[in-house]
Amino acid sequence: MVTPIDPTSAAFLLAENRSQPMHVGGLQLFENPEGAGRGYTRRMYEAMTDVAEVRPLFLKHPHRSLSTAGQLVWREDEQFDLEHHVRHSALPKPGRIRELLNLCGRLHSTRLAWERPLWESTVIEGLRDGRVALYTKTHHALLDGISAMRLMQSVLSTDPDQRDMPAPWGVRPEHSRTPEPAADVPADLFRHALSTGLGLTAEAAGLPAALIRTLNAGVRNETSAVSFHAPRTIFNERITGSRRFAAQDWPIERLRAIGKASGATINDVVLAMCSGAVRQYLLELGELPQAPLVAMVPVGLNAKQSHVASADGGNAVGAVMCRLGTDLDDPAARLATIQQSMSDGKVALSSMTPLQIVAMSALGQAPAILPPLLRLQGIVRSPYNLIISNVPGPRTTHYWNGAKMVGTYPLSIPINGMALNITCTSYDGKMGFGLTGCRRTVPHLQRLLIHLDAEVSALEKAVGA
Known part of the structure; x- marks a missing residue:
């Protein structure tokens, strides 16, 4: 077949x-x-x-x-x-x-x-x-x-x-029997829009305005789906095929307590942990840029209802270019910067319809995706420094034929110009971090685990959690 x-x-x-x-x-x-x-x-x-x-x-x-x-x-x-x-x-x-x-x-x-x-x-x-x-x-x-x-x-x-x-x-x-895994939401929404003439017309009519708003926000260095202000770091170099993987988990209750004390979401706290860890890692190597690093963060949100919104409420997936505040020494200040950046990004995306979210997010990621596809690495500057994503998993203990699953850790995809990928997943009261990097471009990757652990304690102290 x-x-x-x-x-x-x-x-x-x-x-x-x-x-x-x-x-x-x-x-x-x-x-x-x-x-x-x-x-x-x-x-x-x-x-x-x-x-x-x-x-x-x-x-x-x-x-x-x-x-x-x-x-x-x-x-x-x-x-x-x-x-x-x-x-x-x-x-x-x-x-x-x-x-x-x-x-x-x-x-x-x-x-x-x-x-x-x-x-x-x-x-x-x-x-x-x-x-x-x-x-x-x-x-x-x-x-x-x-x-x-x-x-x-x-x-x-x-x-x-x-x-x-x-x-x-x-x-x-x-x-x-369970159904085969569905394709990703943006692709489904895009295909649905293409198959719906009225929906496509209505969606496309709003694309120019959404494009102007998104590009204006990017030019002004405001958080949106597009970034023009990511500094160059050691992560944004050509990579080899060799990989190094590091993984560890932390109790979600610790992260939730930090969020409660600061008014942040758990995802904000995860980003703050990564921000502090990457900052200290680059400081050790003498490679921390003066400008704050930018992370591409996939987010799910309720998009504005439209002719192509999905039947279960119009959920869409977009990308926010989050400022990580790595130029700030205070953990609480980094967390506040991330909170504001993620909030601004979600507000910007939530004003769009699903197809507009897909289009704007694709535009923001194009400089990272197209160079590998077209073999143009080194010509186009990376629009962000690394990818940080958080995938929710099972909240309770699970078993496979009596064997108790006690940990789950994701491995992701570094690409040329994006040598580090951090993906997290929650499971049974723990947040598991999976760090995948180019073995040569990101040396001593496991040190990031030490810095992540230190950042949890630093955040607890900074916000009084």
């Missing part, structure tokens, strides 16, 4: 090269069930490969040839080999988290081959505390990070005694 590849997915495929693999990843940690025994990890791997039927999503791979007129299409792999995609690995002694993160960094560095479905998963044993890890990577053309997380959640259970949960790539029984 052959199906066309949509333009967004095709762009992720075409932008890929050896220095910037375009896949997202996830690391989950599990505690063995009671009485599991020494061979449990092997049995877990065997259960992951003992799949009667694989979901269609995990069987397709990109293809183009003369028969497709040079166009990219999805084609089902007629020689699908599940054992190629699901691997079993072990850590060297002493089996610390450090060895696990090093392995994930290496696994995340290699490209996925087009001649096979664009995903791989590795069951990892050898942690000295007995836990089992699962690292999975999926090409962004196939799934985005949010969809990948929802897919993982769909095969987990809140019941520790349930034993019929399939692997994420396995088809579930009819009585409990």
